[in-house]
Amino acid sequence: MKKLIDNADDVTLEQLKGFGLAHDTVEVHFDPNFICLAGGVEGRVAVISGGGSGHEPLHGGYVGMGMLDAACPGQVFTSPTPDQMYEAGKAVNGGKGILQIVKNYTGDVLNFQMAADLLRAEGIEVRNIIIDDDVALQDSLYTAGRRGLGTTVIAEKVCGAASREGYDLDRLAALCRKVNIHGKSMGMALTSCMTPQNGTPSFELGEDEMEIGIGIHGEPGIERMPIKSATEVTSMLARRILEDGAYTRTLSEWDSEKEDWVDVEIQDITFQQGDEVIAIVNSMGGTPISELYTVYAALAEQAEQHGVKIVRRLIGHYITSLEMAGVSITLVKADEEILHFYDAPVNTPALRWGA
Amino acid sequence: MKKLIDNADDVTLEQLKGFGLAHDTVEVHFDPNFICLAGGVEGRVAVISGGGSGHEPLHGGYVGMGMLDAACPGQVFTSPTPDQMYEAGKAVNGGKGILQIVKNYTGDVLNFQMAADLLRAEGIEVRNIIIDDDVALQDSLYTAGRRGLGTTVIAEKVCGAASREGYDLDRLAALCRKVNIHGKSMGMALTSCMTPQNGTPSFELGEDEMEIGIGIHGEPGIERMPIKSATEVTSMLARRILEDGAYTRTLSEWDSEKEDWVDVEIQDITFQQGDEVIAIVNSMGGTPISELYTVYAALAEQAEQHGVKIVRRLIGHYITSLEMAGVSITLVKADEEILHFYDAPVNTPALRWGA
Amino acid sequence: MIRRWIEEMASVLAENRACLSELDSPIGDADHGNNMERGFRAVLATLPETEDIGALLKGVAMTLISRVGGAAGPLYGTFFLEAGKPLAGKTELTPEDVVQLFENGVTGIRKRGRSDTGMKTMLDALVPAADALRSTLAEGGDLAAALKAATDAAEAGMKGTIPMLAQRGRASYLGERSVGHQDPGATSSYLIVRALGDAVEGISR
Amino acid sequence: MIRRWIEEMASVLAENRACLSELDSPIGDADHGNNMERGFRAVLATLPETEDIGALLKGVAMTLISRVGGAAGPLYGTFFLEAGKPLAGKTELTPEDVVQLFENGVTGIRKRGRSDTGMKTMLDALVPAADALRSTLAEGGDLAAALKAATDAAEAGMKGTIPMLAQRGRASYLGERSVGHQDPGATSSYLIVRALGDAVEGISR
Numbered sequence A, B: 001m002k003k004l005i006d007n008a009d010d011v012t013l014e015q016l017k018g019f020g021l022a023h024d025t026v027e028v029h030f031d032p033n034f035i036c037l038a039g040g041v042e043g044r045v046a047v048i049s050g051g052g053s054g055h056e057p058l059h060g061g062y063v064g065m066g067m068l069d070a071a072c073p074g075q076v077f078t079s080p081t082p083d084q085m086y087e088a089g090k091a092v093n094g095g096k097g098i099l100q101i102v103k104n105y106t107g108d109v110l111n112f113q114m115a116a117d118l119l120r121a122e123g124i125e126v127r128n129i130i131i132d133d134d135v136a137l138q139d140s141l142y143t144a145g146r147r148g149l150g151t152t153v154i155a156e157k158v159c160g161a162a163s164r165e166g167y168d169l170d171r172l173a174a175l176c177r178k179v180n181i182h183g184k185s186m187g188m189a190l191t192s193c194m195t196p197q198n199g200t201p202s203f204e205l206g207e208d209e210m211e212i213g214i215g216i217h218g219e220p221g222i223e224r225m226p227i228k229s230a231t232e233v234t235s236m237l238a239r240r241i242l243e244d245g246a247y248t249r250t251l252s253e254w255d256s257e258k259e260d261w262v263d264v265e266i267q268d269i270t271f272q273q274g275d276e277v278i279a280i281v282n283s284m285g286g287t288p289i290s291e292l293y294t295v296y297a298a299l300a301e302q303a304e305q306h307g308v309k310i311v312r313r314l315i316g317h318y319i320t321s322l323e324m325a326g327v328s329i330t331l332v333k334a335d336e337e338i339l340h341f342y343d344a345p346v347n348t349p350a351l352r353w354g355a
Numbered sequence C, D: 001m002i003r004r005w006i007e008e009m010a011s012v013l014a015e016n017r018a019c020l021s022e023l024d025s026p027i028g029d030a031d032h033g034n035n036m037e038r039g040f041r042a043v044l045a046t047l048p049e050t051e052d053i054g055a056l057l058k059g060v061a062m063t064l065i066s067r068v069g070g071a072a073g074p075l076y077g078t079f080f081l082e083a084g085k086p087l088a089g090k091t092e093l094t095p096e097d098v099v100q101l102f103e104n105g106v107t108g109i110r111k112r113g114r115s116d117t118g119m120k121t122m123l124d125a126l127v128p129a130a131d132a133l134r135s136t137l138a139e140g141g142d143l144a145a146a147l148k149a150a151t152d153a154a155e156a157g158m159k160g161t162i163p164m165l166a167q168r169g170r171a172s173y174l175g176e177r178s179v180g181h182q183d184p185g186a187t188s189s190y191l192i193v194r195a196l197g198d199a200v201e202g203i204s205r
Ligand SMILES: Nc1ncnc2c1ncn2[C@@H]1O[C@H](COP(=O)(O)OP(=O)(O)O)[C@@H](O)[C@H]1O
Pocket: A077, A078, A079, A106, A107, C024, C028, C029, C031, C032, C035, C036, C069, C070, C071, C072, C073, C075, C109, C112, C113, C114, C115, C120, C121, C122, C123, C168, C169, C170, C183, C184, C185, C186
């Protein structure tokens, strides 16, 4: 297995140790594992996220000033367990409640719900906001719904900044929900990837094939087809994103009056002529940075054709799937509020500006 | 060929176009191709680098405030041609001369020399400083000498900052030379890579093999061996770097009195107990960020055993070789001057802090 | 019996680790066997020294919840948590207790997972197993016979997931492409039911 | 003759593009054929409309310098630049001019590359070729015979690089592992020498 690891059975542990040694702006805790801001959170809402490992820099790389207060890494491609979020929540709780940003995978949703229940039992207010932005999945009625992809990064950035500027828990939850319904993503793979535990590719792709509409866990996508040029691939993804309808789904959110999880119906925006967007052109891991630029050029072209203007962009490794070769594209419609918090200073291992 | 490209015969062009669209802090010029700081350079030394493409973000990603003033990308793995550096030099010349930072590959050395000759004919003073930090190569007498690896990134950062603080050309050249003799690197590969033009791997590695002492052009390394654990691999590379002797070589530098290229003998430092260093743990391209952290942990351990203290570190994609899986390690002994300029604000597409 | 069941589950899930992860590969993320094996290894290591069946099942639940992660962790965790609730303080199980155990567990999964049979999940093995338990006992069968019937029903339910279109969990992302594959969670559920039959048989032998 | 030579070089280097890059793979970065083909394609496209041999060779040199990159670009560029210098204004070549052309070119490479024969480079084909040219003419042979001898010497020199340990260029990084491989630059040099022979023969036929 061509990986730089020591112990296939617990790579997460060894990588977390290195992460802790490398970055002195964060603290790494073990058993249960979580990464949190060194120095703690006082008098503002704490923002927490997490998910399976293997998507680095997500989420640990985004812990720091102006973004996440804590991140809970699960085993590779396996959502974290409630005790991790419970301990992380207690560690960073600043008395104003906790926003949990959760990617829409059954495991993540359930484990973060259980964690919220545990924290609430300690008297800490918690809101879970789900990110489900993967337009590859059209249907929501008969499925677990859309997966969480790149919009997560923007949600973490924007909410981290808004917490610093004093948003209370409900307002922050509303902002996070807004980023989610403003954001749409889609990905594709040229190669599969391999978890250290399994040591075999999670799916097989022929030498001339690519997989469209993949997630970030080595799952197969929605369609397999012959490899096309970067511009054709990008057009396919970008058009699907730009022309996506007003997707509607039911998500579980905590109702503090009913004191129970209730179903909330939520509807996406659709992109309109004149919209300004934040774009992410994201390597799935194995695709080198250079190749992302042909994709960016084609994306800019598609956006222009749709009358949509890219006003900010991230091009690089942001939400990956181990060593998978491929790319995902995210567009988030940016209003003044979102742009203001996006531009605010941030200092994390993986995202830094203005500081 | 599993690449996100449009045209295998000139990927550099399409990628440069995307780069120009994406980053409005830089200007991209075509035919001849170069990337330069938007706004120009006034009243200070211009710092230029360049080399074959395929090493992104090196060098284009480092053009910006506080680092490079211009970068000249050649074809993939092929050094740029003198007309590129000539035009870039004329574009960014601010009247105080030009420092060219050149990685020690025959092609780069020769083409940058020719460019210096051309610029000098226009009345512009030029110094070429060679980076040759690859400790995999022991001998210098009977070879083209050591290759240029990760120390290049630190040299570009430090010299870019020093130019902003008013260093004149000779002082800047001396600083660059110092960074070079303070820096040592070594790399390894788990897989080969493939240029778009060739479409076949540049060397074949068995499923259980790795290659030690590789460069950044898909050349084979100095030794092939069975894959080892990340910690063992790191120890091997780190010990070789930390225990490297006072390497001596002869490099061609311009003598402004003799008005000719002269051979200068230059000697590396050796690392000593108590040294402070800047470390780079660099993905060769295909190795995901997560794996770099086990390497970092092992590197920190080795450094400590040698009494050397890592005071700054970069962990990620800095000087790559297309999609090659593998890692390279760089240590640069940091004195007060180097650390001061390393810490200075920088705002480039690939490296940003304090701004 | 419960301790014996737990040991039997741990051993059969360890044996089937690779196979369960492989089933999770075409329609999931290829980790179900790893998750279950890791979870039950921890269960064995942390099992409390008590004969209180409710406490034992709660112990299993808490360990699964904190060690498995993914979808299966909270779902099986909820199964054992709910299953154990009415059994707190008991040291012996009547056959009716076993029926209750399964029915409570299944109800827990239904609620937590917003799911039901026919969606290509663990419920497609567990629900028929619970039904078979109840009806065999109602028809006068003994516990061994009921567990035999439950195991057969779970196996049939597990195989019945093959032609299904997934509507929950990761497999549902695949739409039509999820058809033709056996659900890994239904498979581990079948093993869990069978393990109880084997444990009871082992005791009576 | 020079124009014919240039066309012959362009065509033979294009034909051997893949083979030259392949030779550059075990001991280099697998681009030598691509570099040479790209360079000479540009040479053809930009060749000035003149019969001035000096100007033609300078044109070749400038195009190679600005289009090839790598080590071969400046080295072959220097070769043609130096080769053309004494021929400015000439439209006919004497056999002695041809000797001079090669000897000047080789001297240019030696200086620019800080290299010499025995280092496993293009010089190992070019230097014997230049020597054979001079000595065949001195012994009374005509240009065609001299070029035939030069081609044979270049081929022998090229093959002679196989057992050599590289001391210049990328191949030198490999140390002992560079032994056993034919140098791509020596191979393109052989093709360049042969191309002149073929051009001259083509004219006299
Ligand atoms: N909502 C749900 N209700 C019931 N069972 C579910 C649900 N979602 C997923 N499952 C079960 O979980 C199994 C997958 O478990 P596992 O692979 O461990 O988790 P993950 O999908 O997070 O990797 C599926 O095969 C399915 O049987």
